[in-house]
Amino acid sequence: MSKISLKVVYYGPAMSGKTTNLLQLHGQLNPQRKGEVMIMETRDDRTLFFDMLPIGFKREQEIDLRIKLYTVPGQVEHDSTRKAVLSRADGIIFVADSQLSQQENNAISFENLADNLLKVGLDIEKIPLTIQFNKRDLGRIVSEETLEGRWLNTPWWPLTLSSALKGQGTAETFEQLLQRLYPAVDREHALSSRHGITQKTFLEHLTQSSDY
């Protein structure tokens, strides 16, 4: 039986909504297998070490695929923890804060992501990465036109927009990441040729309940 263990990391500046994303996914997703959300936060709602949600699917005698969804602490001072969580990541979801006042922090965090990926031997240009602009429900946010102008010519376009607190866009973000993640996993583990798992089934198994 093939056992595949993947790691997806929610990265981004402090208080951009990474943990909220994870909690919403836990409530909304209905993958074949779903564990408990491990939340480690301080009293002021800040993640201390990481949060973690394991999901997966299994076919008896054939394949046991698990994805652990991690969040990192966004505060600047927790850089070594971020690096530790980032190590051996298979995919990244960057949760940016849409508020105009937070654009600088987004940029700093994104640069920090690129730096840390390099330090743990990964390349931001190659790793499957989805960028989510969260908190779309707030006023004084960066416009979609501005985002398009800024990101259109990057490998990560289109971005996803969300209001994680209201449960909007979190599942779509995760699905987009799965779509970008599938080719890499398929290349390495021959999902379609050996196990007959297409991108569609891959997505279905990890987001909706199935009969397996």
Next chain:
Amino acid sequence: MFDARDDLTLEELLLPSQVDSAIALLSRLCGTDVKLLHEPNSKATAVEFNLEIVAWLGGDLPEQQRMAAAKLMETLLFHAGKYRLAANLHHNATEANYEQLKQQHAALQASEARYRALSESLQERVDSQIAVIRDSQQKLYESARLRAVGQLAAGMAHEINTPVGFIASNLRTAQEYLSEIEEAIKGEPSPHEVLEDFQCLLTECLDGAARITNIIKDIRAFANIDQTDYRVFDLNDLVRTSVQLVTSELQPCSPITLELAPLPKLPGHPARVGQAIYNAVNNALRALSDDGEVVVTTRLVDEMVEITISDNGHGMGEEILSRAFEPFFTTRDVGVGAGLGLSVVRDVAMDHQGQVLLTSQEGQGSRLVLLLPIARASI
């Protein structure tokens, strides 16, 4: 380095004693013995951590009850695991930080060592450069001396020109006179006055020639191309020549007074001693204001000849006085003085087993005493 495994085994999650006490409590709750198994059987329920089966809970009890017991066990493991994962991550992050600090420390030490090595070799390089500069300064000074000789030769040529000029002119006149004499002899028997004048002209010519000879002698004494020439010489003559050379370079009316006592001849390098006297007198002259005076005296003191050069110039302060003999120390503007004048005086005194004493008071003038032995001690 950052690898934090998140699939933990039962042993990694709980201590055996913790497992035992949990199982004992569960058994009591269920009213029958339950136990954790490594292999599944028909009466066992999987216990998972992070979707991974870590054990099977077996016991002879209804399935609902067994599942509840397994769930309770999972809850226990979940919270134990939460702590364990956080602790592992923290440990790894701390280790990584420490590792990074050590590397930075090593890099810092290496760079410090590099800089230290550089600064050491820098000192060596600076020292050798200083030696080179001193050497070339010395050579420059020597060549300055040669230049002085050159200037001297130019002055000499000028001095010679005048007597040679009137010699030539007088000789031309003499020729004319001679022809006149010839004319006159034809008519008159005694050309008395003409002959007398002719005699004077010849005397003057001889005098001019004598002056040329003397000047050339002076120049040769000072320039003294044979630097190594070691012989017995007359110090007073040397003083006169040196002073004459200094003043001819400076002003038309000399502010120098000579008080020379009769001296025995002494052995040495006249050229070098001459240079020392020249330097000392030159220094004294440069310290003078408009109505200043320099007095050069020589006298015999025991077995030594004493040359004193004193002036009533601006003098020196303590600090300058203490450094006056240092090579390359100068108070003159850059390019004017090499700072070697007095150091040469001292070198010459030492070469001749003599002494040099310098006293000075700011605003009052300076006094330099050079003592040279009459009989040189055998070395």
